[in-house]
Amino acid sequence: MAAAVLRGDEELLTGRWVGLVMLAMLCASCGNGDSMESIGGPTMGSTWSVKYVRHAGLADPAQVRGEVACILAEVDLQMSTYRSDSAIERFNALPANDCLAMPASVLQLVRVGEHLSAQSAGAYDLTVEPLINLWGFGPQGRAEKIPDPAAVSEVMQRVGYQHLHIDGNRLCKDAAVEVDLNSIAAGYAADSIAARLEAMGIHAYLVEATGELKAKGKKLDGSPWRIALEEPRDDQQVAERIINVDGYGVSTSGDYRNYFLQDGRRYSHTVDARSGAPVLHDLASVTVIHPSALMADGLSTLLLILGPERARDYAQKHAIAAFFVLRADTGFIIRTSEAFDQLAGAKN
Helix, strand or coil: CCEEEEECCEEEEECCCCCEEEECCCCCCCCCCCEEEEEEEEECCEEEEEEEEECCCCCCHHHHHHHHHHHHHHHHHHHCCCCCCCHHHHHHCCCCCEEEECCHHHHHHHHHHHHHHHHCCCCCCCCCHHHHHHCCCCCCCCCCCCCCHHHHHHHHCCCCHHHEEEECCEEEECCCCCCCCCCCHHHHHHHHHHHHHHHCCCCCEEEEECCEEEEECECCCCCEEEEEEECCCCCCCCEEEEEEECCEEEEEEECCCCEEEECCEEEECCEECCCCEECCCCEEEEEEEECCHHHHHHHHHHHHHHCHHHHHHHHHHCCCEEEEEEEECCEEEEEECHHHHHHHHHHC
16 A cells, blocks of 8 residues: 655655656745645555646545545446456457457557557557466465466466457457456556646646556746656665656556565566466566656566566567666665656756
């Protein structure tokens, strides 16, 4: 769960899935009637929050809260793997060679997942839910331990994005695959909330949905929204880099929040669909900055799966603003892509 701790004039907020810290100076009001509003609450096993500059005549916090609640309830009903009545879980329950009409938002995410899968040669794959459960990280997860190789081989028969296709408004499968949208659903939610704020005339905001961020404009005092990129530690919070964000989504994927240890090795919830196992390299976390929070969400997962060298090459090839943290015997090693250096330099 996320928790907020006030430290002087800064607010520190960490997400359950990501190593991000949002730094926002809070100002109650100004003489012209403008104010900084801050709302939030629980959602999907984690939290959400919105900070926005309210000018005279714009929506009050109760109105914004209601709009955000509607968006998050819809995302949960459509995309959650933790409720059997969600659209995606009803699809997952179908046998092979069947189809189900799906909301446009779900089809959008499946198309994004297909694109990321093709670009990563199948390392990133939305159909990994059976593997996530087998390794003990999903809603139907077993004990957190290394599963029997025979069990992995059996489950791998039900994994593969190539078994999915879209037919009009229907999602279809030619094998008994199960789709897990958790690697992009929160980013989609952050983008959706930001779009709703824009429609309400709110153009200066910081949105957080289960750790995924979207920021635009300036705070009430004219200063930028500032995001601190956190070291991938599970014992304390240490900000490694602080950046200004305006018009971008920010997402971090890491191996330090949800994992188990066995025989001295760390097995995280990030699974490589090609091997059927959690990643076992030295890349501890990846942060991606992208105009779309949805794409930042998916790309941070994709890069984490690829590992240190392939991820950096991928980021360079596709001009992705990425911040890498690697584990080493002496601590952590920081690497950045050229796009990240250009973006961070321009905004700080």
